[in-house]
Amino acid sequence: MTNDTEDVRMRGFSRRTLVSVACRWIDEHCAPQLHEAIPLVSAPGRVLAEDVVSDLDVPPFARSAMDGYAVIAAETNGATSYNPIVFNLVGTSLPGEPFDGEISAGDAVRIMTGAPIPTGADAVVPAEFASEGQNRVELSQPIAPGKNVGRVGEDIESGTVILSAGRRLRPQDIGLMASVGQSTVRVVRAPRVRVVITGSELIEPGEERNEHQIFDANSFILQGLLERDGGSLESLVRTLDSRETIEKAMTGTGADVVLVSGGSSVGAEDFAPRILAEHGELAIHGIAVRPASPTGMGILGGRLVFLLPGNPVSCLCAYDMFAGRAIRQMAGRSAEWTYPKRRLTTASKIVSAIGRVDYCRVRLLENQVEPIAVSGASILSSTTRADGFVVIPESCEGYAPGTEIDVYLYDFSE
Amino acid sequence: MTNDTEDVRMRGFSRRTLVSVACRWIDEHCAPQLHEAIPLVSAPGRVLAEDVVSDLDVPPFARSAMDGYAVIAAETNGATSYNPIVFNLVGTSLPGEPFDGEISAGDAVRIMTGAPIPTGADAVVPAEFASEGQNRVELSQPIAPGKNVGRVGEDIESGTVILSAGRRLRPQDIGLMASVGQSTVRVVRAPRVRVVITGSELIEPGEERNEHQIFDANSFILQGLLERDGGSLESLVRTLDSRETIEKAMTGTGADVVLVSGGSSVGAEDFAPRILAEHGELAIHGIAVRPASPTGMGILGGRLVFLLPGNPVSCLCAYDMFAGRAIRQMAGRSAEWTYPKRRLTTASKIVSAIGRVDYCRVRLLENQVEPIAVSGASILSSTTRADGFVVIPESCEGYAPGTEIDVYLYDFSE
Numbered sequence: 001m002t003n004d005t006e007d008v009r010m011r012g013f014s015r016r017t018l019v020s021v022a023c024r025w026i027d028e029h030c031a032p033q034l035h036e037a038i039p040l041v042s043a044p045g046r047v048l049a050e051d052v053v054s055d056l057d058v059p060p061f062a063r064s065a066m067d068g069y070a071v072i073a074a075e076t077n078g079a080t081s082y083n084p085i086v087f088n089l090v091g092t093s094l095p096g097e098p099f100d101g102e103i104s105a106g107d108a109v110r111i112m113t114g115a116p117i118p119t120g121a122d123a124v125v126p127a128e129f130a131s132e133g134q135n136r137v138e139l140s141q142p143i144a145p146g147k148n149v150g151r152v153g154e155d156i157e158s159g160t161v162i163l164s165a166g167r168r169l170r171p172q173d174i175g176l177m178a179s180v181g182q183s184t185v186r187v188v189r190a191p192r193v194r195v196v197i198t199g200s201e202l203i204e205p206g207e208e209r210n211e212h213q214i215f216d217a218n219s220f221i222l223q224g225l226l227e228r229d230g231g232s233l234e235s236l237v238r239t240l241d242s243r244e245t246i247e248k249a250m251t252g253t254g255a256d257v258v259l260v261s262g263g264s265s266v267g268a269e270d271f272a273p274r275i276l277a278e279h280g281e282l283a284i285h286g287i288a289v290r291p292a293s294p295t296g297m298g299i300l301g302g303r304l305v306f307l308l309p310g311n312p313v314s315c316l317c318a319y320d321m322f323a324g325r326a327i328r329q330m331a332g333r334s335a336e337w338t339y340p341k342r343r344l345t346t347a348s349k350i351v352s353a354i355g356r357v358d359y360c361r362v363r364l365l366e367n368q369v370e371p372i373a374v375s376g377a378s379i380l381s382s383t384t385r386a387d388g389f390v391v392i393p394e395s396c397e398g399y400a401p402g403t404e405i406d407v408y409l410y411d412f413s414e
Numbered sequence: 415m416t417n418d419t420e421d422v423r424m425r426g427f428s429r430r431t432l433v434s435v436a437c438r439w440i441d442e443h444c445a446p447q448l449h450e451a452i453p454l455v456s457a458p459g460r461v462l463a464e465d466v467v468s469d470l471d472v473p474p475f476a477r478s479a480m481d482g483y484a485v486i487a488a489e490t491n492g493a494t495s496y497n498p499i500v501f502n503l504v505g506t507s508l509p510g511e512p513f514d515g516e517i518s519a520g521d522a523v524r525i526m527t528g529a530p531i532p533t534g535a536d537a538v539v540p541a542e543f544a545s546e547g548q549n550r551v552e553l554s555q556p557i558a559p560g561k562n563v564g565r566v567g568e569d570i571e572s573g574t575v576i577l578s579a580g581r582r583l584r585p586q587d588i589g590l591m592a593s594v595g596q597s598t599v600r601v602v603r604a605p606r607v608r609v610v611i612t613g614s615e616l617i618e619p620g621e622e623r624n625e626h627q628i629f630d631a632n633s634f635i636l637q638g639l640l641e642r643d644g645g646s647l648e649s650l651v652r653t654l655d656s657r658e659t660i661e662k663a664m665t666g667t668g669a670d671v672v673l674v675s676g677g678s679s680v681g682a683e684d685f686a687p688r689i690l691a692e693h694g695e696l697a698i699h700g701i702a703v704r705p706a707s708p709t710g711m712g713i714l715g716g717r718l719v720f721l722l723p724g725n726p727v728s729c730l731c732a733y734d735m736f737a738g739r740a741i742r743q744m745a746g747r748s749a750e751w752t753y754p755k756r757r758l759t760t761a762s763k764i765v766s767a768i769g770r771v772d773y774c775r776v777r778l779l780e781n782q783v784e785p786i787a788v789s790g791a792s793i794l795s796s797t798t799r800a801d802g803f804v805v806i807p808e809s810c811e812g813y814a815p816g817t818e819i820d821v822y823l824y825d826f827s828e
Binding site: 040041044045058059060061063065067094095096097098112113115116127150154155156162163168170171172173174175176177178179180181182183184199200201202204205206209211212213214215216217218219221222223224225227228240241265266268269270310311312338340376377378379380381383384410412 | 454455458459472473474475477479481508509510511512524526527528529530541564568569570576577582584585586587588589590591592593594595596597598613614615616618619620623625626627628629630631632633634635636637638639641642654655679680683684724725726730752754790791792793794795797798824826
């Protein structure tokens with residue numbers, strides 16, 4: 001599985017690893033993350049680290065499911081709107097302020113939704129079948145025992161597993177944990193990701209630019225992607241193409257994953273692969289995928305390191321194909337893409353080559369797709385003009401017009 | 415469109431508004447939000463408030479698309495691996511460190527991807543077709559003019575609209591704005607949402623509970639949902655069923671939307687509808703939807719107010735049907751649900767009633783769905799045991815087994 005780690009600078013890759021092999025390497029090296037306890041309010045979207053067991057019945061007391069009158073059900077037999085039965089109105093039970101007496105035959109207690117059922121009562125007649133007077137209430141419908149009463153534990157029984165480890169938490173899951181009194185929850189810790197942007201020509205947006213400088217885009221792309229995938233930015237380092245500073249950024253502790261953008265290929269200034277090979281393991285370097293072939297990955301000091309091409313489209317593709325797969329799994333999520341997938345027809349030819357995977361940006365035309373014309377690895381706008389992308393496998397030369405294919409949409413799921 | 419605002423306490427709703435009418439009222443009262451400028455890094459998922467126009471060509475200079483040797487293309491004519499042509503190696507061009515001379519016939523400059531093309535050169539021969547010696551390099555392939563050169567403005571031309579107002583920003587969009595030097599972006603301001611949780615029986619998870627108290631779940635559900643939909647929590651108020659404190663929370667300024675949980679119905683302790691009618695407009699109260707019929711909405715001091723039932727399932731349903739629709743639109747997003755929709759077949763009967771919309775929680779069984787058996791409005795666990803829900807329209811009595819229906823999945827889109 002491990003490629004040779006010879007110095008490929010200025011000589012090109014002698015062979016490239018298959019995408020499937022790289023993905024398998026990633027899946028085998030995504031060490032499960034540690035857990036952490038966080039407040040419930042921060043937990044939507046996080047992944048549960050352990051089963052949640054309730055130590056409480058919900059509701060913890062019998063409560064009314066309606067606004068109305070709590071009575072002994074048998075006492076309502078025969079009530080109709082022509083012949084209402086008159087009850088003594090002996091008090092009120094409100095949520096948090098129960099009626100503190102006991103009900104006898106012929107008694108009724110005014111009760112609100114959620115209020116405790118008074119001792120002795122076993123049903124609640126809804127307000128619409130009642131007419132209240134001075135210390136009395138006329139009920140115009142009979143009611144069955146247990147009707148409109150929420151019994152103890154009817155939502156959750158004490159001792160049951162209410163949510164299982166591995167679940168990605170939805171808002172209602174958070175509500176359910178709150179309802180059993182839990183104020184924190186143990187979740188999979190978000191992998192801490194360091195982003196190292198290399199390139200002597202790069203400056204930060206907002207800075208004064210001289211003639212031969214360009215603005216760094218990759219740090220913004222990578223930060224957006226890694227946070228989408230459940231990672232958390234540990235630090236962002238922008239550095240010149242200097243071996244010392246790149247080495248320092250790659251070897252420093254504190255992160256679980258290091259993403260290096262730029263200097264990943266076979267140029268004289270491409271230090272990152274050598275640094276990774278010298279300080280750790282450069283497991284894979286050069287992958288049969290366009291436009292991200294100069295991608296590398298390995299392990300350094302227990303951290304996963306991904307060497308991503310500096311060209312922004314290649315960087316996006318390399319992240320999505322490889323680094324994102326690792327980060328999602330370390331965050332406890334599925335390895336799979338979050339992009340919505342649709343089955344669509346090609347409106348024009350999509351060209352690829354046998355032996356490599358192609359990541360082809362496409363535009364939607366009603367229910368068809370066509371490739372984006374300008375698609376060089378440095379043309380970032382091709383990824384913003386595109387509605388999504390198609391992945392063409394190694395075994396395929398491309399698709400003729402009219403072929404049904406899977407399209408991944410860049411869209412948010414709405 | 416405006417219902418009567420008579421006091422319905424303890425008398426029930428005389429008539430209920432159709433869901434479609436309530437949705438139309440919402441769509442007509444979602445005032446567009448103000449804009450705000452935010453740093454690029456905070457912008458993924460936000461909605462662009464205005465078109466973004468580049469005032470820069472990208473790239474701003476002709477640059478190499480490969481690691482290799484910059485030459486005058488015509489000088490390479492006839493080069494083969496058997497008959498390589500020898501060039502004088504006159505210097506190096508690195509990203510950010512251009513070669514500062516000019517190229518003449520027979521000259522080559524070592525060049526890295528992204529580095530400026532030297533004056534005089536018009537093509538780059540890739541490193542794999544070159545063999546470098548002392549002050550010289552042999553090139554073994556002819557190259558066409560312009561080959562491996564990224565021309566000025568090939569990604570973005572100065573003066574073009576690179577992203578249009580209304581777009582929900584993806585990571586690559588943020589990168590594109592960075593690449594033209596922008597460090598902030600004007601987005602639709604997130605609607606500020608106040609959550610008012612009413613109920614004398616409610617305590618916060620983690621607090622010591624006495625016999626007749628229950629833990630508040632709705633604040634957690636609502637916070638998760640409103641943040642999912644692009645809102646931002648302005649404040650969370652938990653209050654007893656006291657007219658004064660509910661009134662204070664509902665009338666206080668600072669929020670764009672107020673969600674009141676509990677006290678929305680027709681019970682003696684249901685103050686919120688009266689407060690809304692007295693201080694503003696209770697436009698709709700009582701909706702033909704189960705389990706959220708005691709929902710109200712209106713306007714108070716220019717703020718949208720939603721009165722949501724206190725039962726947690728009803729609260730979730732009322733938020734998703736109504737309040738979320740408003741918050742999403744105020745955040746600049748589509749009114750539609752974010753839940754993935756799938757076309758599935760009913761495994762068993764799903765029962766509804768003519769004249770009301772039913773929000774029915776369902777469980778997936780391979781490619782079929784069945785309703786969750788226990789489905790009372792107070793059974794929050796029905797929404798965590800469910801995989802999604804089905805919306806049964808007013809005109810429909812339900813579905814026989816084997817019917818194809820649309821199912822909304824609670825799932826995150828992965």
